[in-house]
Amino acid sequence: MANEQAESRRISVSDIQGQKDGRPIVCLTAYSKPMAQWLDPHVDLLLVGDSLAMVIYGMETTRGVTLDAMINHGVAVMRGSEHACVIVDLPHGTYEDSPGQAYASASRVVEETGVQGVKLEGGTDMGATIKHLVDKGIPVLGHIGLLPQKAENRGGFKIQGKDDKGWKRVMADAEAVAGAGAFAMVIEGTIEALAREITETVSIPTIGIGASPACDGQILVTDDALGLFSDFTPKFVKRFAELGDEIERAAKAYAEEVHDRRFPGLEHCFGVAKQEKD
Ligand code: KIV
Numbered sequence: 001m002a003n004e005q006a007e008s009r010r011i012s013v014s015d016i017q018g019q020k021d022g023r024p025i026v027c028l029t030a031y032s033k034p035m036a037q038w039l040d041p042h043v044d045l046l047l048v049g050d051s052l053a054m055v056i057y058g059m060e061t062t063r064g065v066t067l068d069a070m071i072n073h074g075v076a077v078m079r080g081s082e083h084a085c086v087i088v089d090l091p092h093g094t095y096e097d098s099p100g101q102a103y104a105s106a107s108r109v110v111e112e113t114g115v116q117g118v119k120l121e122g123g124t125d126m127g128a129t130i131k132h133l134v135d136k137g138i139p140v141l142g143h144i145g146l147l148p149q150k151a152e153n154r155g156g157f158k159i160q161g162k163d164d165k166g167w168k169r170v171m172a173d174a175e176a177v178a179g180a181g182a183f184a185m186v187i188e189g190t191i192e193a194l195a196r197e198i199t200e201t202v203s204i205p206t207i208g209i210g211a212s213p214a215c216d217g218q219i220l221v222t223d224d225a226l227g228l229f230s231d232f233t234p235k236f237v238k239r240f241a242e243l244g245d246e247i248e249r250a251a252k253a254y255a256e257e258v259h260d261r262r263f264p265g266l267e268h269c270f271g272v273a274k275q276e277k278d
Contacts, residue, residue, distance in 0.1 A: 011044055011085040013116050013139040013183040016217075019044070020205045025184075025217025027207055028225070031056055031073045035222060036080030043084050045207075047119065047141075047219060048074045050089040050149070054231075055223045062148045063092040067105055074113035086115040087141050092149040095120050099132035106138045119186065121147040123173020130180035142177035144198075145170055145211065146189025157234075159210070161194035170194055171201070178202040186219060187211040189236075210236030 019025045027045040030036040031052045039046060052073060053065035067090075074088040088109045095102035106118045117139030120126060130140045145160045161167045170190055177185045184205040187195045195212035208215030220237060223229035227242035257263035266272045 008083075010083060010116075013085060016045060016085055016205060017183050020203070020216055022216075025205055025207055027217055027219035028222045029055075029219070030077045030081070030222060033076045033080035036077040036084075036086075039222065040081040040083050044217070045219075046077060046081055046084045046086045048077050048086065048088040048115070049119075049221065050091045051221045053091075055221060055229045061152060063152070065091045067091055067094045067108065071109055071112050074109060074115050078114050085117075086113075087117050087119050088113060088115050090118050090120045095129060096122075096126075099129045102129045102133060103136055103138070106133050106140075107136075110138055117141060117183065119143055121149050123170070124176040127176040127180040130177060130182050134181035140180075140182045141207075142180075142182040142185035143188065144173040144177060144185055145187045145195075148188075157189070159189050159191060161190040167191075167194055171198060174198040174202050174206075178204050184216075187215060210234060 016025060025045060026043045027047060028039050028043050029049040029051060030039055030046045031048060036046060048070060050062040050065050050070065052069075053059040053062045057065065059065070070088055070091050074086070077086055090102065090105055090109070094105040102120065109115065109118050118133070119141040120129070121143040122129075123142075123144045126142075130142065133140050146157060147154070148157070151157050161170045171194070174185065174187070182204060184207055185202070186207045186209060187198060189210040192212045192214075195206065195208055196214040199206045199212065199214050199216060205216035207217040207219050209219050221229070224233065224237040225240045227239050227244045228247075230244055233239070254263065
């Protein structure tokens, strides 16, 4: 019974930390209650990522999403999840100015959603902020390498670490994030050898996206993996399903049945003799 209870409790950030060099950490994004329900039994960590700006709201970058929107989606995901560690992204403009600004945003996220922690983008520039949040009891998932919130200022979505200067910069970011007390870090869009070396160097788990199979875990944007977002498909995405095609097929079938008056059938109607139970 004690074991069953241990098995059924929610995964904590310490559990995630304990998976360094162990069983790979399985992570996906989720933005809604139904998606969280489908994914929750199969993943260690659900990220309410600010990728929802592009994937759900059709914005051109991740920078347009507000803290209130992230909190609303965090609440929805928590309603659908009982097993995974759930983390919410701090959106652009809500944490970069000062550790105090970051704490005000992060504490709202944690208090209003009940999630286990927050993710924020940055390395050496965010060390003091990460330390401040961790000291005040808010677990932080770091995010280094390609930083979507800053991509516009850095010449677009470019793979990081290709030259010596870039390699050293990302390595310094990794050390800063780990040294500041983050419980794990996402490494996005780096050359494979750099992500591998970071994973071997830092004491906290690395979670790769376009990084390396050597990372301690992997994350994908769920809508990419399921074929629900087709505006573009980065090289690092594997499509595990084509649900967009399936939705189109269902919408076409529905339209045909309504046009042909085959839907609704009498079995979908109320007050039809003898068939009705409620
Ligand atoms: O916003 C997001 O979905 C992310 C993942 C790509 C890691 O940050």
